[in-house]
Amino acid sequence: PKPRKGVSKQSGANAKQVSAQAEEQLIDRAKQLLREKEIKFKQRVDTAGLAKKDKKKTKVYETSGETVTINKSSSENEKITDKDIKWYNSLIEKGTMKDKISALGLIVKTDPQSSLGYVVALLKMAAKKDRKQAFIAIDNLQELFTQTLLPNDRKLLPFKTAVAEAQSENKKITDTTLSKLFFEHKLRSLYIEYIDLVGKCTNDPLDYFKKLAISILSDCLLECPEQEETLLTLLINKLGDPNAEVSKHTIMNLIRILKKHNNMTQVVTGEIQ
Numbered sequence: 523p524k525p526r527k528g529v530s531k532q533s534g535a536n537a538k539q540v541s542a543q544a545e546e547q548l549i550d551r552a553k554q555l556l557r558e559k560e561i562k563f564k565q566r567v568d569t570a571g572l573a574k575k576d577k578k579k580t581k582v583y584e585t586s587g588e589t590v591t592i593n594k595s596s597s598e599n600e601k602i603t604d605k606d607i608k609w610y611n612s613l614i615e616k617g618t619m620k621d622k623i624s625a626l627g628l629i630v631k632t633d634p635q636s637s638l639g640y641v642v643a644l645l646k647m648a649a650k651k652d653r654k655q656a657f658i659a660i661d662n663l664q665e666l667f668t669q670t671l672l673p674n675d676r677k678l679l680p681f682k683t684a685v686a687e688a689q690s691e692n693k694k695i696t697d698t699t700l701s702k703l704f705f706e707h708k709l710r711s712l713y714i715e716y717i718d719l720v721g722k723c724t725n726d727p728l729d730y731f732k733k734l735a736i737s738i739l740s741d742c743l744l745e746c747p748e749q750e751e752t753l754l755t756l757l758i759n760k761l762g763d764p765n766a767e768v769s770k771h772t773i774m775n776l777i778r779i780l781k782k783h784n785n786m787t788q789v790v791t792g793e794i795q
Contacts, residue, residue, distance in 0.1 A: 548685060548695070552704035555697055563636030567629065570607035606632070619655050623647060627662045631670050635705070641666065641712055648719055653731055660723070663716055664738050668745035671709055677748050681707035710748070717742070717749050721756045733771045736760055740775035744782055754789065 606628075613625035626644050630637040644666070647659035672678070679687065684703040688695060720742075723735035736757065743753040757779075760772040780787055 545682065545685070548700065549681065549704075551697075552681070552700040555701050556704055556708075559701070560636050560639060563633055564639065567607050567611070570605075570611065619647075620658050623659050623662050627666055630666055634670055635701075638705070638708055638712070641671075645712065645715060645719070648716070653723075653726070653728075657723075657731065657734060660716075660720060660735075660738060664720075664741055667713055667716065668742060672713065672746045672748050674746050677750075678706045678710040678713075679703075680710065713748055714752075717752055717756075721752075724756060724760055729765050729768055732760075732763070732765075732768050736768070736772055736775055740779060743779055754786075758790070 610625040610629055613621040617625065623644065626640050630640050630644075641663070644659050644663050648656050648663055650656045650659070668674075681704055684706065685695065688699065688703070693699070717739070720735050720738055724732055724739070726732050726735065739753050739756055743750055743757070757772055757776060761769055763769050763772070776790060780790060
């Protein structure tokens with residue numbers, strides 16, 4: 523019996539090693555598929571509007587190095603022509619900061635499957651020290667996340683968890699599935715980064731920006747379940763803000779949320795207690 527147990531342990535160790543190798547291969551394959559897709563889209567954007575222009579201008583919307591695929595069907599995406607892309611690029615090059623942010627948002631909307639790099643560019647703008655400019659990007663990102671990128675009926679999963687879940691349901695892991703799951707993995711990380719950024723704005727020295735950040739977090743919670751626990755905690759914390767106007771603003775937003783999601787009443791009450 524003892525030798526048999528020894529063989530069993532060795533066999534189990536080998537199985538785990540093979541499983542880990544297979545997992546890494548899936549991740550590498552997903553990254554490759556997504557990177558190719560994003561590069562292809564960026565080349566289209568560049569040649570449509572920047573082929574005869576200063577190549578340094580492309581730096582403002584440099585890709586992230588990893589591409590994505592959207593969790594919504596391609597039929598939901600807006601159709602875009604090269605003429606449209608050329609116009610967006612002209613806004614990015616010559617327009618105001620607001621124009622540039624709007625143009626980047628439009629590019630994301632036209633092909634969300636390949637536009638993660640442009641979301642990264644918007645996040646960099648949202649982190650600017652100039653709060654007025656930063657909030658233009660923050661507001662634009664809120665709309666992109668809740669109306670275009672995030673599912674409104676479920677939460678996203680980390681890549682390894684999503685793959686394991688698909689395998690447990692005996693689903694075939696196709697290239698399309700890999701792209702979708704890896705996109706959602708990257709999107710989840712970017713959304714966490716975004717929520718963290720806006721959460722810090724709720725402690726801004728100016729109450730105007732505090733209240734603006736609270737409204738944006740509330741809109742995120744209203745539209746999508748993703749990161750709802752974090753969003754709710756951030757909002758509940760602002761009930762104790764030193765400024766009574768900020769606390770009142772938070773209460774009004776929580777009431778707005780509960781009117782739409784009355785099933786959250788107990789959760790909100792629990793958080794407050």
